[in-house]
Amino acid sequence: MSNQQINPASPLSPSPSLPCSPAPPLPGPSTRVRVTFATAGPLAYVSVLDLGRLWERAVRRAGMPLRYSQGFNPRPKMQFAAPLPTGCGGDAEWLDLWLTEPLEPAAINAALEGQLPPAMRLVNVELVPEDAPALSEQLAAATYRVLLRQVEFAAAEAACAALLEEESVLRAKRGRRRHQHYDLRQLLEALSVAPAAAPWTVALDMRLKARAGATGRPDEVLSALGLADAPRRCTRTALLLAEPAPEPSA
Amino acid sequence: MSSQLPASSTQQPAPSIQQPAPSIQQPASSFQQPAATLPPLSWESLEALLHRVQKPGRYVGGEFNAIHKPWDEVHTRVCLAFPDLYDLGMSNFALQILYDLLNRHEDTLAERTYLPAPDMIAALRQAGLPLYTLESYRPVAAFDILAISTAYEQLFTNTLELLDLAGIPLHAAERDERHPLVIGGGHGAFNPEPISDFFDVFVIGEAEEVILELLEAYQAARALPREAQLRALLRVEGLYVPRFYRPEYTREGDFAGITPLIAEAPPRIQRRIVGTLPPTPIRQIVPNIETTHDRGVIEIQRGCTRGCRFCQAGIITRPVRERPAAEIASDVFAIAAATGYNEIGFLSLSSADHTEIETLLQTLQQQCAELHLGFSLPSLRIDAFSVALAEGLTGSRKSGFTFAPEAATEALRRRINKDIRTEDLLTLAGEVFQRGWRTLKLYFMIGLPGETDEDVLAIVDLAHELRRIGVRFGGRKTEIHVSVSTFVPKPQTAFQWEALADAETIARRQALLFQHLRGRGLKVSWNKYAATSIEALLTRGDRRLNALIERAWQLGARFDAWDEWWNLAAWEQALAEIAPALFGSVAALREYFLYRPRTEDEVFPWDHLLSGVEKRFLLQDARRSRAGEFLSDCRETCHACGILQHYPQLRSPEWQCPQ
Numbered sequence: 001m002s003n004q005q006i007n008p009a010s011p012l013s014p015s016p017s018l019p020c021s022p023a024p025p026l027p028g029p030s031t032r033v034r035v036t037f038a039t040a041g042p043l044a045y046v047s048v049l050d051l052g053r054l055w056e057r058a059v060r061r062a063g064m065p066l067r068y069s070q071g072f073n074p075r076p077k078m079q080f081a082a083p084l085p086t087g088c089g090g091d092a093e094w095l096d097l098w099l100t101e102p103l104e105p106a107a108i109n110a111a112l113e114g115q116l117p118p119a120m121r122l123v124n125v126e127l128v129p130e131d132a133p134a135l136s137e138q139l140a141a142a143t144y145r146v147l148l149r150q151v152e153f154a155a156a157e158a159a160c161a162a163l164l165e166e167e168s169v170l171r172a173k174r175g176r177r178r179h180q181h182y183d184l185r186q187l188l189e190a191l192s193v194a195p196a197a198a199p200w201t202v203a204l205d206m207r208l209k210a211r212a213g214a215t216g217r218p219d220e221v222l223s224a225l226g227l228a229d230a231p232r233r234c235t236r237t238a239l240l241l242a243e244p245a246p247e248p249s250a
Numbered sequence: 251m252s253s254q255l256p257a258s259s260t261q262q263p264a265p266s267i268q269q270p271a272p273s274i275q276q277p278a279s280s281f282q283q284p285a286a287t288l289p290p291l292s293w294e295s296l297e298a299l300l301h302r303v304q305k306p307g308r309y310v311g312g313e314f315n316a317i318h319k320p321w322d323e324v325h326t327r328v329c330l331a332f333p334d335l336y337d338l339g340m341s342n343f344a345l346q347i348l349y350d351l352l353n354r355h356e357d358t359l360a361e362r363t364y365l366p367a368p369d370m371i372a373a374l375r376q377a378g379l380p381l382y383t384l385e386s387y388r389p390v391a392a393f394d395i396l397a398i399s400t401a402y403e404q405l406f407t408n409t410l411e412l413l414d415l416a417g418i419p420l421h422a423a424e425r426d427e428r429h430p431l432v433i434g435g436g437h438g439a440f441n442p443e444p445i446s447d448f449f450d451v452f453v454i455g456e457a458e459e460v461i462l463e464l465l466e467a468y469q470a471a472r473a474l475p476r477e478a479q480l481r482a483l484l485r486v487e488g489l490y491v492p493r494f495y496r497p498e499y500t501r502e503g504d505f506a507g508i509t510p511l512i513a514e515a516p517p518r519i520q521r522r523i524v525g526t527l528p529p530t531p532i533r534q535i536v537p538n539i540e541t542t543h544d545r546g547v548i549e550i551q552r553g554c555t556r557g558c559r560f561c562q563a564g565i566i567t568r569p570v571r572e573r574p575a576a577e578i579a580s581d582v583f584a585i586a587a588a589t590g591y592n593e594i595g596f597l598s599l600s601s602a603d604h605t606e607i608e609t610l611l612q613t614l615q616q617q618c619a620e621l622h623l624g625f626s627l628p629s630l631r632i633d634a635f636s637v638a639l640a641e642g643l644t645g646s647r648k649s650g651f652t653f654a655p656e657a658a659t660e661a662l663r664r665r666i667n668k669d670i671r672t673e674d675l676l677t678l679a680g681e682v683f684q685r686g687w688r689t690l691k692l693y694f695m696i697g698l699p700g701e702t703d704e705d706v707l708a709i710v711d712l713a714h715e716l717r718r719i720g721v722r723f724g725g726r727k728t729e730i731h732v733s734v735s736t737f738v739p740k741p742q743t744a745f746q747w748e749a750l751a752d753a754e755t756i757a758r759r760q761a762l763l764f765q766h767l768r769g770r771g772l773k774v775s776w777n778k779y780a781a782t783s784i785e786a787l788l789t790r791g792d793r794r795l796n797a798l799i800e801r802a803w804q805l806g807a808r809f810d811a812w813d814e815w816w817n818l819a820a821w822e823q824a825l826a827e828i829a830p831a832l833f834g835s836v837a838a839l840r841e842y843f844l845y846r847p848r849t850e851d852e853v854f855p856w857d858h859l860l861s862g863v864e865k866r867f868l869l870q871d872a873r874r875s876r877a878g879e880f881l882s883d884c885r886e887t888c889h890a891c892g893i894l895q896h897y898p899q900l901r902s903p904e905w906q907c908p909q
Contacts, residue, residue, distance in 0.1 A: 041293065042312030045300055046538045050307060053544075057314070057536055057590030068622050076622075087301050115590075117314045117538060149298060199294050219301075231298030 030067045030077075031099040032132065033108060036124035040089040043119040044234070048083035054117060055095060062111040067098035081135035081239050082142060082210050085217055088234040092123055094135050140242035141189055142210040144218040147200040149231040153193070156202040159225040160193045169224050184224055187216030200233070210239070285428055286327065288392040291382050299373040307539035308336035309370055311362075311384030314536040315589065317349070318385050319359035326465055326472075328352050328360045329383055329393040329430065332401075333408035334809070339364040340535070341543035342399060343597055344436060348457060350531035358465060361385040361393075363416075365408050368808075368815065371415060381416040390416035395468065396430035397461075400438035400452070403788035404811035406445050409434075410803040413448065420800065422450045422493060427476045431468065439490075440566050441741040441856040444788050444795035446492035450476070451483060453490075454859050455521030455566075456552075458528045460488045484514045488522030490859065491515065497793045497855070503833065504842075505792045508858045520860045521566065525900035527552060527573050530581045533588045545593040545626065546585040550578055550607075554599035555884045555906060559667045559875050560656070560695065562740035563599055565868075566861045568893045570885070570906040575606035582614060586623055593624045601627040602636040603885075605906075611642055629654075632670050637681055650689035650731070651682045657698060658708035664878040665700050667871075672712070679716050683723035690716060690730050696759045696776075697737040697751030699875065706759040709734070710766040717771050732767055734760070734776040738786045741856045742863070744871035750786045750844040753779055780818050783844065784810065790843050792855035798828045864892035884908075 039051070046054070056076050059066050068074035081094035103111075105125040112122055148156065163169065169185040172178050189207040196203040204225075208216030218236075222228055300306035321327065330348055332339030339345065345362065352360035361383035366374065374381070380389045390396060396418070398409055410420055413432070419425050422432065434442060435453035442452045453460055463486045471482035480491050494515035498506040510517055530548050537544065553570035554563070573581075582594050601607060607627075614625065625643055630636035632653050640651065655670055657663045663670060679690060694709050713730050720728030736756055739748040756779045767774040787795065802817075802824035809815035829839040850869055857865070867890065874881055881889060888894065888908050894901070901907075 042307070042310035043538060045306035045310050047307070050539050053540070054314075054538060056592070060590035060592065061314075061587065063587070066622075074622055087306065115314075117312060117536075118316075119312045149294075229302070232301060233297060 030130065031102045032128050032130050033097045033099060033103070033105075034126050034128045034135075035095050035097065035108075035122060036092050037095065037116075038089070038091050038121045038123055039084070039093065039119060040235070041119040043117060044089035045087060047086045048080060051080070051084065052078060054120070055097070058112065058115045058117070058120075059097060061115040062108075064103065064108065064111055065100040067100050079134055079136065082139055082215070084236060085219065085234075088144070088218065088236055090236045092238055093236070094239060096128065096135060135239075135241075136212070138241045139210045139239060141207050141240040142236055143205065143207045143238045143240065145235050145237050146204040146206070146218055146222065147196050147233040148202040148204065148227060149200055151202045151227060151230045153195050153202050156204070156225070156227070157193050159227065160191050160204070163188070163221075163224055164191060171220055171224065184216065184220055187214060188221060191221070205237075207240075285389075285392050285430070286321075286394070288389045290387040291379055291389070293387070295377065295379060296382075296387065299370070299377060299379075302373055303369045304367060305337075305539060308364070309366060309384075310538075311387075313384075313538055315533045316362075316385055316535050317353045317360075319353065321359070321386060321388070324357050324359045326358045326395065326469055327393045328358060328395045328397060328465075329363055329390050330360055331363045331365075331390070331396060331398045331412060333365045333398055333405045333412045334811070335367055336364040336537075337539070337541045339399075340537050340541040342401065343547050343549065344401070344457070345399060346531050346534055346547070347528070348397065348461060349535070350533070351458060351461070351528070352465075355462070355465070357469075361388070363390055363412075365412050365415075371411070374415065381412060391418050391430065393430045394472070395465075396432045398432065398434050398449075399436045400434040400442065400445065400449075401436035402438055402811075403444075403785050404809075405438065406788055406799050407803040407808045407810055409445065409448065410800060411808045421447050423447070425450070425476065427472075427474070427479060429476075431476075431479065433464070437562060437566060440562070440859055440861065441789060441791075441854075442490065442492065442859075443497070443793045443855040444791035444799060446793055447796040447800075449492065450480060451489050451491050453522070454488050454519050455861075456523050458524050460486060460522045463487075464489060481512070481514060484516070488519065490519045492793075495858070505853060505855055507853050508855070518858050518860055520896065521862050523569075523862070523897060523900060524571075525897075525902045526904050527571050530573075530577075530585070532581065532584045534585060534591075536589050536591070543595060544591075545595045546589050546591040547595050547597050548578055548581050548585065549573065549597040550601065551598035551604050553906075555603065556600060557667050557871075557881050557884060557889075558656070559665070559744040559871060560698070560737060560740065562743050565742050565863050567599065568861070568863060568891065569897075570603070571902070571904040572604055572606075572906060573904070575604075575610040578610060579614060579617075582618075582623075582625075586621065592622055593626060595626045595628070598629065600629050600631060602631045602633070602639055607639065608635075611639065615642060632675060632678060634678060634681065637678060637685070641685055650691045651687040652691040652693070653679070654693035655712075656693065656695050657701075657705065658694065658712045659705050661878060662698055662701055662705045664880055665875045666695075666698060667875070667881055669880050669882075675712075676715060676719060680719050680723065683720045683728065686724070688720070688724050688727055688729065690720060690728075692716070692730065692732050694732065694734045695737040696734055696763075697756055699737075699739075699745060699748045701751075701759075703759065703762060706762050707766070709763060713767055713772060713774075720771070726771065729771045729773065732763070732772070732774045734763060734774065736777055736779060736782040738782060738789055740789060741854065742859075742861050742868075744868045744875060746854060746868065747848040747850065747852060747872055749847060750783065752845060753783070756782075778816075780821075781810070781816060783840070784821050786844055787840070790855075794832050795843075798824055801828055860896075862891075862893045862896045867891045 066076040068076055077098035079096045084090050084093060108125045166185050168183050170181045171184045173180045173182055187209040191206045194203045206221055218234055330345050332342050332345055349360050352358050363381055363383045382389055413420050418429055431450050433451040434449045435457050439452045439454055467483050467486050471479045483489050494511050495508045496511050497508055500506050534546055551572050553567045555570050558564055656668050657666055696706055713732050717730045739745045760776050763774055802821050805820035805823055807817045807820035825836045829836040833839040833842055885906050894907055
């Protein structure tokens with residue numbers, strides 16, 4: 001999981017469609033803004049590429065001057081700390097944005113007011129040094145809460161206990177590398193199970209490693225638990241950094 | 251209860267063909283009271299399905315600029331439906347216009363629905379949940395009016411799927427005032443006969459004004475039984491209520507005309523148009539997931555003066571109305587600010603024909619350079635002016651450039667009224683490659699009236715010649731993409747008297763293309779003839795084809811425009827079951843609708859729906875086609891198509907008709 005450079009795929013179109021002219025090279029330092037945001041409901045079901053587009057558009061609506069890459073196909077400079085899996089909301093997701101003009105957090109907060117989609121909430125805005133390391137490099141783990149329906153608590157408890165007993169749980173990788181395997185158990189740092197209020201029956205809390213090349217996914221844990229088909233609501237509750245780092249206040 | 255079951259549950263599909271999933275059944279009690287009281291689906295009930303389906307973002311709404319009006323504070327609730335995937339439907343600008351227009355009305359709310367992909371349809375049916383709207387998650391059946399786009403024929407089976415998934419009886423005759431009033435509109439409504447059983451009303455032409463008149467008439471009549479409601483709607487010009495008309499057939503079974511059954515039903519319905527283009531919707535809904543045309547849209551021009559004889563849109567959108575450049579420019583900035591889009595698409599049938607397009611783009615490009623705002627222009631002509639325009643758009647990044655010569659020989663281009671000389675095309679291609687484009691996309695049709703194998707081989711020669719030119723300027727990486735579709739003779743055009751080319755001819759000509767368009771830098775793609783012939787049937791059919799469409803849908807046909815879901819077996823079986831009783835055989839049915847030669851006095855199933863372009867004019871143009879005569883662009887000289895005569899009171903300065 002390297003830096004997430006947002007890359008809105010250009011829609012297929014038989015007609016020429018391009019930005020009006022190449023952006024001149026951007027002089028001077030830019031402002032790096034770290035936003036903490038939450039998504040839920042409908043926005044849990046978009047991909048991380050979609051989230052990038054949503055943010056680009058929200059920032060444009062807010063009239064904030066995004067820094068774009070140079071060249072003839074300019075992209076805004078944005079980095080998510082970690083891509084949010086499709087099907088998963090987030091309580092405190094981090095995104096770094098680069099602006100071409102200095103703006104104070106209060107002004108950014110005010111500008112974004114009313115410009116976010118209904119299921120997205122701004123939690124915090126702060127400025128970070130231009131040369132601060134990428135969040136993805138500092139990331140160590142993420143915690144998730146998964147609410148389940150139609151699952152008996154005792155069964156879930158037993159499945160969790162059994163999974164934690166295992167020393168190794170091999171799972172197929174996704175996509176083109178699906179013939180290769182990885183050890184999910186090594187990525188699962190913690191797993192607890194509790195009863196949940198109706199309509200849910202079970203709440204799972206899990207902590208999964210989130211390092212480059214070693215990132216656990218909650219749906220893989222559900223599969224390993226034999227709960228792949230259970231109706232669920234998944235939320236990434238926190239992103240955890242490895243070392244003392246700029247601590248976004250929630 | 252049984253009377254409310256959609257037909258699919260009461261008829262047994264033949265074995266061995268995919269059986270439609272069980273229909274949603276409304277509890278009988280819910281129809282004893284106004285459907286408007288049907289409660290919204292809970293988020294939790296939807297959430298339980300979303301982890302199982304592809305692209306769940308299609309089914310959840312929550313977009314920026316979507317409008318959520320309180321359900322109980324309006325009198326009339328309209329559900330706008332596009333019967334295909336969200337990704338496609340969100341790109342339909344007509345629904346955006348209506349959404350904006352209806353929601354401006356204090357007493358009305360409009361919400362959206364699309365047809366879910368088969369995986370989500372299955373999940374909804376399995377969970378016993380009906381189709382819902384993306385704003386309030388209300389069942390579609392709870393709305394007063396369900397407006398379904400009939401933009402093109404491949405949406406017809408999807409329309410049945412949509413109604414069934416909504417728990418609404420398919421046939422207008424089975425519905426009453428407790429069900430939504432189901433209205434259709436769009437280009438496909440210029441021959442609505444094959445789907446006339448399923449709709450209560452069709453809007454013929456541009457909906458911006460007539461939809462409000464329809465709402466008003468509906469509101470006044472809403473307490474009445476459905477039949478009386480529909481009678482009340484007959485007072486609104488431009489509405490076609492098929493149940494008040496009866497088709498006539500000769501003893502041989504030839505279609506002989508449509509007759510009103512009641513005095514209030516007008517024998518002919520004239521297309522509605524607007525005199526000036528209504529304001530552009532500014533707060534356009536910004537989808538949360540990527541859609542087919544993921545950009546802001548401004549309709550810069552409606553109509554086209556080119557007069558291509560195969561083109562239905564060019565007839566049924568007349569006259570050309572241009573949005574003033576100043577208005578377009580201010581719309582650009584307003585839409586960019588309201589949506590955050592980094593691209594605005596200019597919508598029209600022939601963008602380069604807008605009289606102010608050049609200065610408009612120059613001005614915009616100067617003003618937008620720092621905004622990272624781009625523009626796209628569809629449907630450019632094949633001329634130097636268009637190449638220069640595209641050059642301005644693209645800076646120096648070069649993606650594909652598109653030409654649509656449609657035919658490769660001048661003789662054939664005369665037949666279709668596409669006034670391009672081959673040498674000009676070659677010169678222009680040189681220009682395009684010289685300016686740095688590496689891919690040239692070419693659109694052709696085969697099966698055109700009067701076409702020979704030599705005309706098709708000329709496509710091959712032209713593609714090779716263009717590739718040579720491309721290599722000279724741009725090296726061996728130059729690519730020529732040839733896209734070949736099969737000509738379908740469309741209703742309301744000069745070619746409506748023409749036949750569809752037969753399977754053997756098209757197979758031979760496709761094989762010629764495939765054989766000779768091989769090698770490095772050449773790509774060729776074409777449509778499957780079987781799908782084209784079904785499309786042609788649905789385009790040209792009469793009321794007898796309602797049964798065919800319904801049967802094909804029962805047998806599993808839907809998403810007819812999608813290769814992965816196209817179900818030829820369902821169509822063939824439906825034809826095999828339906829055709830014998832109507833025409834004696836499948837071949838005879840195809841012969842009747844597709845292949846037989848038509849005389850000039852042919853009565854068409856769409857003759858009662860008037861585009862404003864005279865049938866006499868179309869016939870003259872058909873004769874000119876056979877004589878190989880061009881008809882000039884009617885901006886310079888009026889050819890008296892009939893528009894000026896039929897809409898004199900609507901003429902405005904936006905019209906490009908000569909004085």
